[in-house]
Each structure stands twice: as C-alpha cells, then as structure tokens.
Amino acid sequence: MKNRYSFFAFCIIGIVLLYFRISYLDFKSETPLKVTTWDALGYYMYLPSIFIYQDFTELKWFSDIDNEYSVSGGCVYQARKHKNGNYVFKYLGGVAIMQSPFFFAGHLIAKNTNYKEDGFSPPYQYAIAFCVLFYCILAIFLLRKILLIYFDDVTTAITLLLLILATNFIQYVAIDGGQSHGFIFPLYVLVLYTTLKWHQKPSLVWASLTGLIIGLATISRPTEAIMLFIPLLWNTQTKELAKAKWRLAKRYKKHIAYAVLFSFIGVLPQLIYWKIVTGSFVYDVGSKWDFLTPHLRVLFGWEKGWFIYTPITIFFVIGLFFIKKFPFKNSVLTFCLLNIYIIISWHIWRYGGSYSCRALVQSYPVFALPFAAIIQKISFKKWRFIFYILGIYLLFVNLFQIRQYNKTILHYDHMNRRYYSRIYLNPNPSPLDMSLLDTDERLYNEKKYHKEIIVDIDSTLNIQITPYSSNLLIETKIRQDLLTDKKLDNWIKVESAIQVNQGFSSSYINSELQIGDTIKHNKIRLFSPISQNGQTNEYAFYMKIPDYFKEGFFRLHISSSGSEFEGIVKNIKITYINKRLSRDRD
Template sequence: MGKRSEIWSVAFFLILFAGALALTFSWHGKQDQFTRKGEIWADKAGYYMYLPATLLYQFDVEKAPQDIEKQTGSGFIINWENQTFETKYTCGVAVLLSPFFLLAHGISLVFSLPEQGGFSPLYHAIVNIAAVCYLILGLILLKMVLAKYFSQLTQYLAILFIFIGTNLLYYALADTLMSHVYSFFLFSLFLYYTQKFLESKTYSYFFLIALSGALAILVRPTNLLLFTVFFFLDLTGWRDLLKRIKIFATPKYLITFILVLFLVLLPQFIYWKYVHDSYLFYSYGDEGFTNLTNPKLFEVWFAPLNGLILYSPSVLIILAGIVFMIWRRNLNGWFFLILFLLLSFECASWQTWYFGCSFGQRSFVEYYAIFIIPFAFLLESAINQRSRILKTVVLLFLVAFSCYNIQMTSIDNKCFFGSTWDWNNYFRQLERAGIPVTTSPVISFSNDFENQALIGDEVVSQEIVRSGMYSATFDEEHEYCCMAIKYIKDFPQDNFPEMVKASAWVFYPDSVFSGATLVFSVEREGNSLKWEGIDLTNLITTPNSWQQVSAAFTIPEKIAGDTKLLIYFWNPVKKSIFIDNLEVRYE
C-alpha cells in the first residue's frame, strides 16, 4: 500500500469512527438509563453483570446496589439464599469489555465520580465507546482481508455498505452491549489470521486463530460455525481440504488449540462451579433447538417478525454475490452458500427463532464479517463491467437498501409487537420510518402467542395448540388473557374506526362451561366508558375441538385521544381453556 493509500485509509476509518461515536451518543442521549432502550438492560445486563460482580463486589452480593437486578430489567438475578449472582449468559462480552470497564473505574476514582456500583452514567457511556472501537477494529481487519481479492474502491464500498446497509448498524450503535458487534470483531480477527496462516503457516498466526475462535465461543457458544472458515475458505479441492485437516491435527497445532480453548473457557467453568456446583452446565433451561424437525426457515428469512431480508435487504446483494461466485466457478461460492444455509438452519431450529426483541435476524450480524466477501465480489464484478447501466443499477440498489436500513433503524422499533406474519404491523413500521407504502386503511392486531414481546405476563402453553408452538391459557393467578390495546390517538383522524371486530380460536378440553367471556372495554383515566361481554357458551357448544369465535363491537363517538380500546378474554372460573390466533380489526 502506497503512502497516499495509507492516508486515505486512515482518513476513511477516522471519519467512520468519529461518525459512529457521534451517532451512538446522539442515539443514547435521547434514551433514559435503566429502561428498555438503555445500554445496560435485560440481556445486556446479563452479559455485563460479570464485571461489577468480579471487580467491584468480589462476588459479595451485599455490595451490590439495592434491587439493581430489577433496575436493569432482570437480565440477571441475585440469589440471596445462595449468595450468588446468576446469569444464563457466558462471560465473553464481559472479557472484551473489561479494559473499558477498568478505564471507567479509573476515571471515577481519579475524579471522585459516583460509580453506583458500576452502573453510573460513565459506565453506560463507556459501553458505547467499546462497541464503536470493536466495530472499527473489525472493519479495519476486513479491509485487510478484502485487499487480497479486490480493488481499493471495492474494499471501501463493501465496508461502508455492509455497515450502513445491514443490522450491524443497529447492534453497533444502538444495542451496544448485545454480543453481536463483539462477535463481529472476533470473526474479522479469525478471518484475517486464517488468511495469514494459510499463506505462511506461521505458528503465531495459528495461536491467534485459536485465541479469536475460543473467545468467539465464549461470547456466544453457537459461534462454532466460525471454524468452517479455517477448513473451507479459499479451498482449491479435496486434497487441499485433507491438507488443512492434517495441519490442524498436527500435535503442535492441536495441543495449542486445546490449551487455548481450555484457558479461555476456564473462567466460565469456574463461574458455573460457583453458581451451579458443576464445571459444565447448560444455563438456558428449557430453551434449545426444539424446532430441529420443523425448522422455521421461511420465517427466519421472510417473516415480518424479525425476518432477515425484510429488515436487512442488503442480504440480497450477498446472496446474489454467492450465486455469481458459483456461476463463475469460484469454490468459495459453494462454501458461502452452505454456510448461509447452515446458519439459517441453526436459527430456524432454535425455540425462539426470531430471538425475542430484535432488529431483524441478529444472529447473522457477526457472519457479515464472512459474507462481506461475496458482497464485495458482486460489487467488483459490477464495477469492472463496461455497462454504465449495470453499475448504476447496482449502486442504486446499494443506496436504496442502505437508506431503508437507516430509516428502519432510526425509529428504534426493536420489538415487533405483532404475530409472525402480521404484515399490517410491518407496513405501519415502514410508514413510521418514512418509507412510502400502499396499505389498507384497516388497522389490525394479531397474536399467535409465539412472539414473547406480545405475551407479557400472560400464561402460554404447549399442551394444546392450533398453530405454532404456543397457545394462551389461564391458571389460578391469571383470569384474564389475550389483551389487545389500542389508544384512540393511534388512529388517523381521517380514518377513525366505527367498529371493532375480534376473532380467535378457542378449545375447551373437558366440557363447555359458562362464565368465560370475550370482552370489549373502553376506558379512560381508570374509568370505564363502555363494557360489553359475550359469554363463550353463546359461541361454542362442543368441547375437545378448536372452534372459531367472532364478535363485533361498536366504538363510541367523540372520545378523547387518551381513551383506550381493549379486547380480552375473562375467565373468572379459572377452568382450563386454550386460545390461539387472536385477530382484531378496527374498521
């Protein structure tokens, strides 16, 4: 690289770094800490907990701020009986974050700043800085990887658009304590040193491969697919594959890998022993790959509920690049295709295939470090074409997909409050993002009880279901279920609804009993303006079968914007009933 190229490279990444920092602080400056949109909340608090527990409390639960687990969204728990801090998440993110945590601790001590047990504003801010640093380091490594294959222009375009055109943008700048940007850095590091090792067979490069790979597993155990890169990237044929397997199995390399993996995972083994009295422990309880025989592939790719392509359409460029590589007889194309399908199957087999409150399919974020190669391959091919029309078309798609991603990211609608295929809800998200769409004027709500964001405190069951894995039910502590709430202010003034139409599928397992009711209620400031209920025995006569119930209710005229319309089921008898596929339409 010439001196001029080095200056351009430094300037490019400095601008990217400054821009990312400005955006993340602008983003979080609008959010309150200790809320759903804060840096340290829920899952993120579960990743973070290791740092204050180890470095500030020395695992003494008495030193933790009062109710800190509740203030941070219950991402971890303090077990007062056993005197332990408990989280289901591994400690990899905390390991990578530790230098920044220590920096915040040092600044707090030097300037006598309140630490709030490691949860002060400074500790929240340092998380954002850490995420941006790992993002930029990962992108720098990827530029060096791409330099082997592509021109300078392609390298810069690929790096820019893989960042702003995918949900990497969201997980680097908004959800800065989720594991994905840290995994992205480790994937980039692994990819870079794999490339270097395959060229030179230098032992130190293999050590760094083992270290980055082991850390990636510590951050997220499902990152195991990363190791396919070592065996299949830039493969020339079967002999080359056998050669790589033999190299890996060489005692010098194999022992190094095992030792590094063991030492990196050792802190996790010790933590599990401390909490669960076992060095090996599956901390996710009943969660697992329950969809292995029925993977939700189409949902993972296309569903309004966090579908990959709907939220990161730049993935279409990646897929086109893979197809083009295969067409050009580049063996890497087959590797990338199989990796994409394996990753999709892994996600689709997980019990919560949409991964809770997420922006798109977040499990793909770290793999963009690998898929940037077919992404860049298509860009390079387009750039080298003589046809200006083709170049313009590819550029327009890149810009359009990136603008779409930026707009969708900007509304910060991380949780999709709709059922799996709720297109109306998805189109309303597009409208809020300023993306023009043609939709029906009917506002609707649907709940198939698969989406945790919609379930809340309701009781769900896998015992009897009509579709998917879950249905709603009742128990001794829950006599209400399936709540659908809309505020009058949510409706456009020129399309104010007159009716509410509700339908659901209901299953009485033993006998049809009276008392359970489908309710429509209009409430304002705690007062009931209207209450109307229909006994389900008027709609259902046969037990032990799914039957659809439907009802229509009139919305009162001239009611204030803070009035809410509620549809729900009320079962004061608390006998067993199962409900699935609730649909509510406001017309």
C-alpha cells in the first residue's frame, strides 16, 4: 500500500478522537452531552433563534432555555443589548453556517422522536459534537494529502500524530467541540489546498473557493482574515519567483476579481445580520487589543502557556527556519508570525477557560508545514531517535494532561508553577498539592522538622453562613522564642475534614496570623479539583510564620463569596512546625 505509514497514522488519529468524544459522554445524565455552552453558545445561538424561534432580536425564548439547560454560564454575555433595544450576538455567525447541516439533521431527529424540538435537547448536542469531529477528520485526511506533496510518508505520519495527539487539538475537537477552533481548522486546510491547486493550474473555481473560504473564516473569527497571506505570498520565496507570481496575478486578473467577490459573499451573511439587528452593516463587537504591549505569557506563562503545556509546539516555530526552499516559505512565515503576534496581543490574554493556548488550535494546519520540515530534517540525523522518544513522551504527557484538565486538576484558569510541578504526571495529587492553587507556601521534607500539635478537634461543627460572610472556627494563641527560632523555617500546618452541602463552588477556608496590627492571610478553596460536593473532603495547607514573629493569634474561618453556605466540619488539626527544635532534640 502506497503511503501506508501516514494512512495508519490517520486511522489512529481518527480512532483516538472518537474514543475521547465517546468517553466524555455521561449516559447516566438526562443531558449526556452538552457542548453548546459558554462561548460555544455564542457561536451557536444564530441557529435556534432564526430557525426554531424566529426571534434573534428580543431573545424572549432564551431565559427558559437557560433555566432548563444552564448553557450561558450564569451570565448572558453571548448577546448584548444595542441602543435600539435589540439584542446583538457577540460572536460572529460563520461557525453557525458550518454547523447548520448537522443542526438540521438534529432537528429532524428531535422532530421524529420524543426529544424536545428546542435546539438544545440531546439530538442537537450530538449533532454539533459529531459535526466538528466529521469536518476535522476529513480535514486531517486532506492535510495528509497536502503534506505528502512536499514530505515523505514517514515524516507525514509523524507530523500528523504529534500535531494532533501531542497538542490541545483533542480538547477542542473531541471534547469541547462546540468552540470555534475545530470548525475553523478545516478552513485552513481547505485554503492551503485551494491555494496549492490554483498555483498548479489556475482556474476560476479554485480562485473563487479560496475567496469564499477566507470570507467564511473572517465571519467565524475576524482575526482569521490574515489567512489572506497564504495565497497572496505563496510561491514567492525568491525574487525571481515573486516577479513571476505577480505576472501570473496580472495574467489572471479575472481570477483575482472572483476571489475578492467570493470573499465578499463569504462575509455577506454577517453584514446582513448586523444591518437587520443594528441598522448598520458594521458593528463593533468590543474586542480590545494590546498591540504595543503583547502578552508573552500566552506562550511562556505558567497560567496556560502554549510552550509550557504543549511543548511540542516549540518545534512548530523552530521549523520556520527550515522552510527556505519551499514554495510556501513567505506565506507560512508571514502568517505564523503575524498570527502569533495577534493572538498574544488580545487584551484578555488568558482566553477564558483554556488548556494551553486554544486560540492557536485552528491554525495548526499552517504550522504543520514548518513542523514537517524540521521533522524531515531531523530524520537524517544520527540523533533522530532522541527526537522520536521525546515526541512519544510529549504525546503521552499531553494525553495524561487532557484527562487532568477535564477533571480540573490541571485547572482551566488558575495554574501556576508550583502547583503544576506537583500535579505533573501525578495521578493522585494530595490536598496539600491542591492548596498550591491558592498559595505559594509549601513545606517540603516535613519529616526533617519537629512537629507540635497545638489544636486537635475531633468533634463535629455544623456551619451555616449567609452570602459574603464567614464563621470563626478556631482562635488560638501562638508564641515562639525569637532567640531560639529567629530566621528559621517555622510553619503552621492546617488539616481538616469538611463536608459542604450547600455553596460548594464559592466556599473557602481562611486563615489569619495576627502579629500586633499586622495580619497575614491565606485563603484556600473548598471546591478543589479533588473535592466533591456533599462528600467529606480532606483539606490541608501550610502557612509560613514570618521571621520577626514572636507572639500572636492564629484564626481559622469558613467563608462564602456569593451564596449561602451549609456544611459540617468534622475535624481540625493545627500543627506548629519548627526546624531548630528538631536539631536541638537530636
């Protein structure tokens, strides 16, 4: 079989994507699948509002839907009220256009079964979830075909496996498939293909399709308009070829005109929508940009850095140095650098809940070209097996982290270096590990220290708290001998078993160490990734005692930030930890 390695790689990818999609279905729930939530809801709302409710200006239907399915995230930010009184969708409609064939299939199934024809019952959710999977699997097959034009079979196979399975692609196609990223991914594959075909044999069809794809991508996410540079700079890697390219463009002016026309046709549905709803063909959705101060933490930050959590992507960028002789050199180099610059310049640089940097997922087909270039270069080196082993390791790490992410152990918004170091490839993180989500104070090698229990309560405390208030659990006096203990590692360790029956997602355990008028605070969430609502959960954390501390009070509270709290504190243990005493007793 010709090109069998890349074909097997494609099959493996398809199986893995289907496995992750199916494994995250909750068949015991009344809503086994819910993908049209949060941002995904904003892209999807066009379809039910237009084709089911015929109401996309007042949205009278939405409050009942949100009450039943809880899709907005608690705050309806997906639509804003215009000054004329109409609601305007925050997100553009290109994704909804791509979802529409499967939406209609889901509607037909709901119509002929006992499910509600409301746009949000299970048939619609399955339709959207498997829609993006279907598009992306076809796109990966076509991407394989493109890569095989420039690279050998083994290089193509390795590129596809690592591009898909060692990155956050799985998360935003097979799990959070309602987001825009998985729908735009195929558009990048298509624009690469139509660009390639036009340069092989110019035709009105390829020119028109290229323009239409760019237009549709633009009304999916406006920043995707920069994919224009792909056809524009293709085959311009030398001065002679650049001159020939512009001669070709002059020769086929009609093709260029058709490309522009079809680009306009691609964006026209959005313009019509804005005109109907706002009275203007153009509407500012309110995005803010920091182009003069881009956020490098998008790439390198411990919060959700692209190079930190999916480090195989470092090779995507390094590969840009190895595409000199390829016809896509200028188009890919220009696009990739500009794309990264735009992504890291968005004002909300965390991009909401995200595993690694999700805003770059859709452009992975373009990054596949420099990535394949460096893989092919490495394949001729003696040390290539080191890279292959590294690739397998990073693939495994990624699959492990996707599992962690969907348990919120790898947190969607609150990651930091200390916490990540404790959960990295850790299948059973401890309550002390969980505390590092909220504090950077952690004592290592506790066995080397002397421990003195100063509070040990086994009796049950029933706690009820009103919103935005707290309940004092413990107040105890702490004293240490400065002559003995000054400038040493002195700590307080708190351990407790708590059952939260109400207000779980907004409850905390607060600690205070008061030294005169100075108070040191710690605040640890009770809704940690390894805790469960209604269950007895173990909590533990450290507080470092300041060097100058001699005498003061230590207090422990339960607090609630937004809802009523009801729970049971089953035990509390507070330990004073001192290194000098340990040495003295030895």
